[in-house]
Amino acid sequence: xxxxxxxxxxxxxxxxxxxxxxxxTPAMLLIGVFLAFPAIWTIYLGLTDFRLLGPxxxxxKFVGLGNYQQALTGGDFLHSLxxxxxxxxxxxxxxQCVFGFxxxxxxxxxxxxxxxxxxxxxxxxxxxPGSVVAFLWLAYLQGNIGPLTETGTLxxxxxxxxxxxxxQLPMLSIVIFNIWRGTAFSMLLFGAAIQAIPPSxxxxxxxxxxxxxxxxxxxxxxxxxxxxxxxxxxxxxWTFNDFTPFLLTGGGPxxxxxxxxxxxxxxxxxxxxxxxxxxxxxxxLLINLLxxxxxxxxxxxxx
Amino acid sequence: MAAITISQLTKVxxxxxxxxxxxxxxxxxxxxxxxxxxxxCGKTTLLRTIAGLEAPNAGRIVIGExxxxxxxxxxxxxxxxxxxxxxxxxxxxxxxxxxxxKIQRVGRAARRQRALETGSHLGLAGMMDRRPAQLSGGxxxxxxxxxxxxxxxxxxxxxxxxxxxxxxxxxxxxTFLKRLHADLRITTVYVTHDQSExxxxxxxxxxxxxxxxxxVGSPVEVxxxxxxxxxxxxxxxxxxxxxxxxxxGGLVRVGPDAASIPESARGLVQEGEPVVLGVRPExxxxxxxxxxxxxxxxxxxxxxxxxxxxxxxxxAAGPVQVVVSEExxxxxxxxxxxxxxxxxxxxxxxxxGELIGPASSLAGLATAAAR
Numbered sequence: 119x120x121x122x123x124x125x126x127x128x129x130x131x132x133x134x135x136x137x138x139x140x141x142x143t144p145a146m147l148l149i150g151v152f153l154a155f156p157a158i159w160t161i162y163l164g165l166t167d168f169r170l171l172g173p174x175x176x177x178x179k180f181v182g183l184g185n186y187q188q189a190l191t192g193g194d195f196l197h198s199l200x201x202x203x204x205x206x207x208x209x210x211x212x213x214q215c216v217f218g219f220x221x222x223x224x225x226x227x228x229x230x231x232x233x234x235x236x237x238x239x240x241x242x243x244x245x246x247p248g249s250v251v252a253f254l255w256l257a258y259l260q261g262n263i264g265p266l267t268e269t270g271t272l273x274x275x276x277x278x279x280x281x282x283x284x285x286q287l288p289m290l291s292i293v294i295f296n297i298w299r300g301t302a303f304s305m306l307l308f309g310a311a312i313q314a315i316p317p318s319x320x321x322x323x324x325x326x327x328x329x330x331x332x333x334x335x336x337x338x339x340x341x342x343x344x345x346x347x348x349x350x351x352x353x354x355x356w357t358f359n360d361f362t363p364f365l366l367t368g369g370g371p372x373x374x375x376x377x378x379x380x381x382x383x384x385x386x387x388x389x390x391x392x393x394x395x396x397x398x399x400x401x402x403l404l405i406n407l408l409x410x411x412x413x414x415x416x417x418x419x420x421x
Numbered sequence: 422m423a424a425i426t427i428s429q430l431t432k433v434x435x436x437x438x439x440x441x442x443x444x445x446x447x448x449x450x451x452x453x454x455x456x457x458x459x460x461x462c463g464k465t466t467l468l469r470t471i472a473g474l475e476a477p478n479a480g481r482i483v484i485g486e487x488x489x490x491x492x493x494x495x496x497x498x499x500x501x502x503x504x505x506x507x508x509x510x511x512x513x514x515x516x517x518x519x520x521x522x523k524i525q526r527v528g529r530a531a532r533r534q535r536a537l538e539t540g541s542h543l544g545l546a547g548m549m550d551r552r553p554a555q556l557s558g559g560x561x562x563x564x565x566x567x568x569x570x571x572x573x574x575x576x577x578x579x580x581x582x583x584x585x586x587x588x589x590x591x592x593x594x595x596t597f598l599k600r601l602h603a604d605l606r607i608t609t610v611y612v613t614h615d616q617s618e619x620x621x622x623x624x625x626x627x628x629x630x631x632x633x634x635x636x637v638g639s640p641v642e643v644x645x646x647x648x649x650x651x652x653x654x655x656x657x658x659x660x661x662x663x664x665x666x667x668x669x670g671g672l673v674r675v676g677p678d679a680a681s682i683p684e685s686a687r688g689l690v691q692e693g694e695p696v697v698l699g700v701r702p703e704x705x706x707x708x709x710x711x712x713x714x715x716x717x718x719x720x721x722x723x724x725x726x727x728x729x730x731x732x733x734x735x736x737a738a739g740p741v742q743v744v745v746s747e748e749x750x751x752x753x754x755x756x757x758x759x760x761x762x763x764x765x766x767x768x769x770x771x772x773x774g775e776l777i778g779p780a781s782s783l784a785g786l787a788t789a790a791a792r
């Protein structure tokens with residue numbers, strides 16, 4: 119034991135194990151109380167028929183895997199899972215990622231105020247609270263209600279098509295909304311990735327005669343691989359767990375936009391089936407873990 | 422294989438910096454041409470404009486028979502080697518060398534074959550499937566060269582390709598480059614701020630300053646007869662002594678002392694004309710007594726250079742440096758006399774800074790012989 123360091127072996131930073139435990143304890147306590155315990159409690163609740171109201175609220179029964187059986191055979195959960203995957207693929211993986219990359223690549227060559235204005239506008243869409251943008255988009259895509267037609271801003275601009283976007287094209291509307299909302303993150307991340315590529319890499323390809331597409335394929339994407347996968351991981355999870363669609367469509371019309379978080383909320387708090395909701399939450403957690411593991415696995419592969 | 426003709430080339434950057442001003446330059450087919458100058462002189466901009474990475478504001482660039490001024494880089498058929506080599510870390514050596522061939526749509530088998538041939542020629546045979554990170558600096562540099570060679574360009578463009586190597590490797594790589602050029606005879610433009618590289622490698626060279634070419638010539642011409650005071654002070658491992666002087670009879674008067682008129686300037690100056698006397702430290706002698714026309718000086722400090730001593734002197738006309746042989750270093754504080762060699766010393770007009778007399782040393786010797 120080195121002098122002046124009480125208790126246990128010293129680490130590289132010169133701290134004893136006792137000190138290290140002392141520093142970690144508050145953080146571990148907070149994580150335990152607010153993260154680990156609720157997660158375990160949720161897993162437990164998912165094995166019961168606990169309800170918000172009614173006899174089961176008082177006399178909760180242990181039902182084993184019954185809730186899971188209900189979820190996986192009932193159809194509603196599988197439908198929600200399916201449309202959530204479609205929503206993630208279209209709005210995040212394809213929409214935000216491709217659009218964000220394109221913007222970052224185009225802005226790379228822009229200088230001066232126009233670029234700053236454009237970037238600021240895109241970032242505003244990302245940082246404004248969800249409830250606010252939800253209201254803006256509700257007004258923007260408002261359709262005809264009753265005798266008053268052409269109430270929404272977009273319908274007014276387009277003039278005379280009288281489309282009720284939220285009722286007639288709910289999935290498309292929400293996908294476009296989420297691309298608009300989330301592209302800023304991908305743009306910023308890819309902007310940083312492109313900035314980090316040494317100019318000589320790009321110029322070597324240009325001198326060799328590479329077209330813009332060849333340049334992106336052979337130099338920019340391989341050099342940004344880590345950024346791309348990290349970005350996909352984050353935006354996939356964010357979109358998968360995004361609750362803003364509920365503010366826009368409430369899951370409807372019917373169950374056309376009943377994405378998993380919306381379904382869980384409706385089951386747990388509107389129907390009051392807390393046990394079933396907890397089981398659904400556990401499933402969502404597992405799916406999130408699978409998505410994260412898949413990306414991290416690809417990320418680790420040496421290229 | 423192609424000559425490069427540059428005429429009236431001007432480049433002004435968006436921030437208003439004039440990097441090139443009316444540059445005219447002809448580089449012959451197969452020539453090894455060095456662009457030398459201090460940082461910010463425009464040499465890299467000139468190279469990048471030849472490559473097509475920068476668009477000139479005015480002027481013309483012709484490579485071979487083709488006017489390439491408005492052409493994108495690809496069809497110019499040039500190959501560029503960057504200071505950082507720009508090897509793609511995600512490709513192995515073969516794919517790096519073959520990358521320009523891939524862009525040229527050479528088939529996979531053919532381009533791998535050509536990469537292997539070129540790589541072997543440059544001593545990379547055993548490491549074709551390594552990644553750049555697994556190679557030493559010298560090997561990376563040869564991969565970058567191989568990539569340039571394999572694309573069969575009309576012109577090589579080198580942007581300080583040796584400056585990332587340590588001193589020893591740099592000497593090896595310099596010899597290697599010279600041999601490669603002797604083998605291939607491809608027109609080469611080589612940018613460097615290191616005058617020893619330019620002097621050692623180039624067939625001809627241009628010295629640039631402030632976006633303007635200050636002198637074009639063979640390394641021998643540029644070293645022996647710098648065309649103006651800028652080149653005179655820039656070229657030489659120890660800078661040339663430049664002393665304000667005045668023509669006085671058959672002499673140039675330097676402060677209270679005098680030196681003989683450089684031979685190449687004789688008959689070309691007027692009595693009383695203000696001039697600058699240029700003397701390389703290697704081309705002056707120190708004497709303990711006054712001999713003929715010499716400049717009185719006091720030794721301030723001596724530096725050991727290995728095979729010689731560099732002596733710092735103080736004269737009435739300002740500081741002077743002289744290189745003396747290793748046998749006879751003077752002591753600090755000694756009073757000595759500096760004797761200039763009229764065949765090697767130079768005279769510049771003080772108002773324009775231009776060299777007096779013929780630009781080429783050979784022509785200079787011819788006039789001297791005729792006299």
